[in-house]
Amino acid sequence: EVQLVESGGGLVKPGGSLRLSCAASGFTFSSYSMNWVRQAPGKGLEWVSSISSSSSYIYYADSVKGRFTISRDNAKNSLYLQMNSLRAEDTAVYYCASTGRSVGASWFDPWGQGTLVTVSS
Amino acid sequence: QSVLTQPPSVSGAPGQRVTISCTGSSSNIGAGYDVHWYQQLPGTAPKLLIYGNSNRPSGVPDRFSGSKSGTSASLAISGLQAEDEADYYCQSYDSSLSVYVVFGGGTKLTVL
Numbered sequence: 001e002v003q004l005v006e007s008g009g010g011l012v013k014p015g016g017s018l019r020l021s022c023a024a025s026g027f028t029f030s031s032y033s034m035n036w037v038r039q040a041p042g043k044g045l046e047w048v049s050s051i052s053s054s055s056s057y058i059y060y061a062d063s064v065k066g067r068f069t070i071s072r073d074n075a076k077n078s079l080y081l082q083m084n085s086l087r088a089e090d091t092a093v094y095y096c097a098s099t100g101r102s103v104g105a106s107w108f109d110p111w112g113q114g115t116l117v118t119v120s121s
Numbered sequence: 122q123s124v125l126t127q128p129p130s131v132s133g134a135p136g137q138r139v140t141i142s143c144t145g146s147s148s149n150i151g152a153g154y155d156v157h158w159y160q161q162l163p164g165t166a167p168k169l170l171i172y173g174n175s176n177r178p179s180g181v182p183d184r185f186s187g188s189k190s191g192t193s194a195s196l197a198i199s200g201l202q203a204e205d206e207a208d209y210y211c212q213s214y215d216s217s218l219s220v221y222v223v224f225g226g227g228t229k230l231t232v233l
Contacts, residue, residue: 035222037167044123045159045167045210047222059221095166106214107157109169109178 002026002110004096009115016086016119022079022096022112030074033057033099035108036081038092038117048094049081064090086119093117124149125211125225132231138199141228143211144192149223151192154214158187158196161208161227170209171196198230206232 008020022034036048049070050059058070069082079096093116097108126144133139143156150156158171169178171187174194184205186197194213198205211225 037224044208044227045161045212045224047220047224050222061221062219097167100169100172105172106155107169107172107212108159108167109172111166111168113166 002098004098004110004112006094006096006112006115009094009117011118011120012086013121014087014119017082017084018086018117020081020083020094020096020115020117022081024077024079024098027098027101029072029077030054032101034070034072034079035097035099036070036079037095037097037108037111038090039095039114040089040092043092046092050099051079083117086117088119091117091119123226124215124220124223125213127209127211127225127228129226130229130231132233133198133201134233135201135203137201138197139201139230140198141196141209141211141230143194143196143225145194145213145223146192148217149192149213149215150189150194152216154216156187156189156194157212158185159210159212161210163207167210201232203232206230 005023035050051070067085071080093114095114097111100107159167160170161167174189175187184200215223
């Protein structure tokens with residue numbers, strides 16, 4: 001079964017740091033781009049960052065550029081998001097999602113269950 | 122504001138057909154990028170519903186269909202059922218310098 005499981009969320013003070021992890025199983029993790037998408041409470045989906053299969057290409061939303069760092073460890077089938085200088089507006093459920101496992105895919109499937117990050121003093 | 126524009130809400134009675142629009146621009150949908158749709162049931166993670174403008178993943182009922190034309194795309198749901206009540210999001214890519222992946226703001230479907 002293809003599965004993504006996020007961890008590492010929690011309560012952090014403004015200006016603090018947090019590292020999210022996403023463990024993948026059931027597919028050849030090293031072959032596919034991976035992504036982080038977040039959803040603030042009661043709001044819509046917001047793309048955060050994407051990383052190619054070999055980490056050669058990395059993209060960030062302007063809202064997190066310079067503060068967040070995406071990375072992956074293909075040997076451990078894991079995706080990470082290092083979040084620094086956190087702000088209240090970063091409060092959200094963070095989902096990891098695989099780019100579709102077909103040639104030329106640009107959709108996200110599957111998604112993890114999400115991990116909640118709360119930035120508050 | 123989201124780069125892709127969706128109506129905040131739509132509604133329909135059981136058995137009816139509803140459509141949800143997703144309007145973009147020449148830097149995303151109009152540039153030829155595919156549009157994908159996700160369904161998010163209350164309290165759950167988004168789930169892929171339509172990929173590549175009009176393709177359904179295995180397990181998605183054929184009541185759901187997608188289309189794309191010019192700078193817009195649409196999701197149609199026919200034979201509405203109570204379990205279709207959810208939030209729906211469109212997604213594409215954007216060739217402008219400031220964004221890469223773009224989502225619509227989401228549409229809440231209410232089954233009356």
